[in-house]
Each structure stands twice: as C-alpha cells, then as structure tokens.
Amino acid sequence: MSQVLxxxxxxIPYIAPLFREMVAQGWSLQxxxxxAEGLEAYQDQEFGEAIAWDLPLLAGYPAQILTNQSPWPGLGRFWGLCNGQLWGMVAAADVVICYTGYVYASFWIAALSAKWHRKGFIFSTDAHSLASRRTHPWKAKLKPxxxxxxxxxxxxxxxxxxxAVEMVAGLGIERDRIFFTPSAADNDWWLAQSAQVDGAAVRQAWGIPPDGAVVVFCAKFQPWKRPQDLLAAFQSANVPNSYLLYIGNGPLRAELVTLAQGDDRIRFLGFCNQSQLPAIYTAADLICLCSDYEPFGVVVNEAMLCxxxxxxxxxxxxxxLVEPGQTGAIYPCGDRAALTAxxxxxxxxxxxxxxxxxxxRARMASWSPRENVAAQGEAIARVLQKS
Incomplete structure (x- = not known):
C-alpha cells in the first residue's frame, strides 16, 4: 500500500469529507x-466577523497540524505558510498531493522536496479560467x-x-496528466440532514407561507459575489408570493439592507454555520450564485443536495452542475435583465x-466525494507507474 501525504x-468543512472517503476506500494517508486556522474562532476579513465552524474537521482520518514557521503567519500571502517540516515528510512518503495552491511558500517546499527525493508530486487547482479575483493588469499579462x-x-x-481540464490543457499540459476530480460536498451528510428537516416549520419561523417561492443567496457580501445583482433582479421580476433570503455577511451588507428597505419579502439571516444550512436550503426552492469570479461554489452542491x-x-x-431547464439556469454574469427574466x-x-x-438532488448522485477520491486514486496510479 503506497503511503500518501x-x-x-x-x-475547512469542504475538504475533510474527501479525507474520510479516502480512509473508507482503504488509503494509507497522512x-x-x-x-490551525479554522479549528478555533478566527476573524474572517471577507465575512467581516469572527467565524467558528460547528462541525468536526479532524475526525475520521489521520491529521497533523504542522508548526508554521513563517515570521508573518496567515492566509492570503506567499510567506503566510512556511512549514519546513514538509521537506522530511515528503521524503518519507511515496506520493504527495498538495492542496495549498502555488501561492504559498509551503507548496514550493513540498514541490522541491518531491523533486529532490524523486517522489510523485500531485497538486490541485480549482481555477477554470485565467481570470483573477483581484484584477491587477500585470497579473493578467504574467499568467499565460x-x-x-x-x-x-x-x-x-x-x-x-x-x-478546468480545458484551461490546463490549453497551457500545454498533456491531457493524460490532468484528472477531473469533481468539487464535492459531503453528499451523505447533506442528504441525511435534509431528510430530517420540517420545511413547513422552518418557513413558518420565517413568516413565509408553504406556497411561497423562496430564492437564497448564500455567500460573502463582497463585490465579486455581486449580491446586489440578485436583489435588483428579484425586485424587477416582482413575482407575487416570492421571497429572497440573504445568508452571509460582508462589507456590502449595509448597501443591500438600504436597497431592500420597505420590501418585506427580503430577509437577512446573517452568517449561518454549516449545521444550520440544511434547514435553510431544504425549506427554500432556489439558490442563486451571481459571482464574476467563482472557481467553483460548493454552496450550489449543498443546496442541490437539499x-x-x-x-x-x-x-x-x-x-x-446545472442542466438548463432541468436543474436550474445559467445566465451571463452581470446581466441583470437576463437574471430578472x-x-x-x-x-x-x-x-x-x-x-x-x-x-x-438526483443530479448530485454522480458528483460526490466517491467520484473525487476515485479520480485521485487514478492520478496516484499514473504517477507511481511513471516513477
């Protein structure tokens, strides 16, 4: 059995289910x-408040929190993660899968160690285009x-x-080195939680009738998420007996609240933790993601499972994930008239x-951690075969 690091x-809640699935499939991994950010409450700059996840993040798989030796520790900057221990850990493994992204020093410590010790090195990306959330012109020119x-x-x-397969292939990477691993939520957990929800009772607590149509926005209230597009389109559509719920927080909240004044069909529920979301999605009818930069958007998985x-x-x-007319709709980003329609x-x-x-919900049956981990297993097999 190959040892996988x-x-x-x-x-974070979105990757722990993958590691549990790896254990279930018999992987030998560390x-x-x-x-350790995420295990305890931390100040999320984009939500604009302290966040503490309310689901177990380390249960069900072997995990270790490394010492971060960075003089400027934190997420979102190159030197924010610098873990020298990775050099030796990579040397002791057969193959390495890196989820950190190449924007951190720790990624390059692991990559250099893998090359030095002739270990297989696999890494993941959630990008599907060369676009960047922060539109610095020099970045756009440098990326290609x-x-x-x-x-x-x-x-x-x-x-x-x-x-993303097409994007990476377009950079000149051979297609047999690219593995499609569907970005997945914990399907079994979401389905089980949703089955326990009394949607009528949840709606009653919101003051929304059973025959109302409910659309949800669940994201950070940041400019690239474009929450104001949904509010404008919802008000323009003006469908009787329809309601809009905003889940989340961020710097655009005050603007959204002002724009929604006088419209009692629009509710702001604030940040809702993972354990609260199944009830919200199950009692709703539609989720809307308006982002102009969104590598994936696992909230869509979660809502569809509910x-x-x-x-x-x-x-x-x-x-x-969306089959237009069957499981939802896709519209041109920023086109409020199209979203209104x-x-x-x-x-x-x-x-x-x-x-x-x-x-x-049925669509999600073939888009789960099982498919993701199986594809990662194929990537490992290829690397070991080539080594």
Whole structure:
C-alpha cells in the first residue's frame, strides 16, 4: 500500500469529507495542515466577523497540524505558510498531493522536496479560467507565461471541473496528466440532514407561507459575489408570493439592507454555520450564485443536495452542475435583465420549481466525494507507474 501525504493549508468543512472517503476506500494517508486556522474562532476579513465552524474537521482520518514557521503567519500571502517540516515528510512518503495552491511558500517546499527525493508530486487547482479575483493588469499579462511552468511542476494535476481540464490543457499540459476530480460536498451528510428537516416549520419561523417561492443567496457580501445583482433582479421580476433570503455577511451588507428597505419579502439571516444550512436550503426552492469570479461554489452542491434548483452566472465553476431547464439556469454574469427574466420564469411556476429541485438532488448522485477520491486514486496510479 503506497503511503500518501496530503498537504492542505488549513482545516475547512469542504475538504475533510474527501479525507474520510479516502480512509473508507482503504488509503494509507497522512494529512498535514500548514495552519490551525479554522479549528478555533478566527476573524474572517471577507465575512467581516469572527467565524467558528460547528462541525468536526479532524475526525475520521489521520491529521497533523504542522508548526508554521513563517515570521508573518496567515492566509492570503506567499510567506503566510512556511512549514519546513514538509521537506522530511515528503521524503518519507511515496506520493504527495498538495492542496495549498502555488501561492504559498509551503507548496514550493513540498514541490522541491518531491523533486529532490524523486517522489510523485500531485497538486490541485480549482481555477477554470485565467481570470483573477483581484484584477491587477500585470497579473493578467504574467499568467499565460508563468502558469505553464507552474503546472509543469506537477506529475499530475487535479481539477474540479471539465472547464478546468480545458484551461490546463490549453497551457500545454498533456491531457493524460490532468484528472477531473469533481468539487464535492459531503453528499451523505447533506442528504441525511435534509431528510430530517420540517420545511413547513422552518418557513413558518420565517413568516413565509408553504406556497411561497423562496430564492437564497448564500455567500460573502463582497463585490465579486455581486449580491446586489440578485436583489435588483428579484425586485424587477416582482413575482407575487416570492421571497429572497440573504445568508452571509460582508462589507456590502449595509448597501443591500438600504436597497431592500420597505420590501418585506427580503430577509437577512446573517452568517449561518454549516449545521444550520440544511434547514435553510431544504425549506427554500432556489439558490442563486451571481459571482464574476467563482472557481467553483460548493454552496450550489449543498443546496442541490437539499432539493434546490440553481441559478448561476456563467463565471462560476458550478455551472457544470446545472442542466438548463432541468436543474436550474445559467445566465451571463452581470446581466441583470437576463437574471430578472430567469427569476420571473422560475419563481412564477412553483410546481416546475419544485420538480427542478428534485432533479437537482438526483443530479448530485454522480458528483460526490466517491467520484473525487476515485479520480485521485487514478492520478496516484499514473504517477507511481511513471516513477
């Protein structure tokens, strides 16, 4: 049995289910976290408040929190993660899978150690285009030249969408080195939690009737998430007996609240933790993701598992989950008129909307941690065969 070392930046709810699935599939692995951020309450600058996840993040798989030796520790900057222990840990493994992203020093410590010790090196990316959230012109010019070299460091590359397969292949990486690993939520957990929800009771607590059509926005209230697009489109659509719920927080909250004044169909529920979300999604009908930069958007997975149809912009990686007219709709990012038309069409036809939610749940049967981990296993097999 090959020994697999997995390197991740910090514990988050979206990757722990993958590691548990690896154990279930018989992997011999060790997960090394470069930072403990996420295990305790921390100040999330983008939400604008302290966040403490309420689900176990280290249970069900072997994990180790490494000492971060960075003089400037933290996420979001190159020297924020610097874990010298990785050099020896990589040497002791047969193959390495790195989830940190190439924007951290720890990634390069692991990559250099893998090359020095002739170990297989695999890394993941959730990007599906060369676009960047922070639109620095020099970055846009540099990426097409730099990324072919960066991706060339990996013996195999894990990508979360088929759009990403094309992006990485377009950089000159051989297709047999690219493995599609669907970006997945913990399907079993979400389905089980949703089955326990009394949707009528949840709606009653919101003051929303059982026959109302409910659309949810669940994300950080940041400019690139474009929450104001949904509010404007919802108000323009003006569908009777329809409601809009905002889940989250961030710097645009005050603007959104001001724009929603006088419209009692729009509710702001604040940040809701993982254990609260199944009830919200199960009692809703539709989730909307308006982002102009969204590598994937796992909230769409979660909502679809709870029976919500999905409306997403054409900049979101999760558009791959949407079958237009069957499980939701895809619209041009920033086109409020197009989004208005979609909402008017869907929110005005509740039976169709509920049927769409059932189809969305069924769609997720083949997009789960099982498929993700199986594909990662294929990537490992290729690397070991080539070594």
């Amino acid at each position: 997995i390197i991740a930046s910090h514990p 997960v090394a976290y470069c930072s 030249w730099l990324l072919p070299w960066v991706y060339g460091v990996g013996d195999s590359i894990l990508v979360s969408t088929r759009l 029976g919500c149809g999905a409306v997403v912009s054409d900049r979101a990686g999760s558009q791959e 979609v909402l008017r069409d869907l929110l005005g036809d509740l039976p169709r909307l509920r049927q769409m939610g059932q189809a969305a």
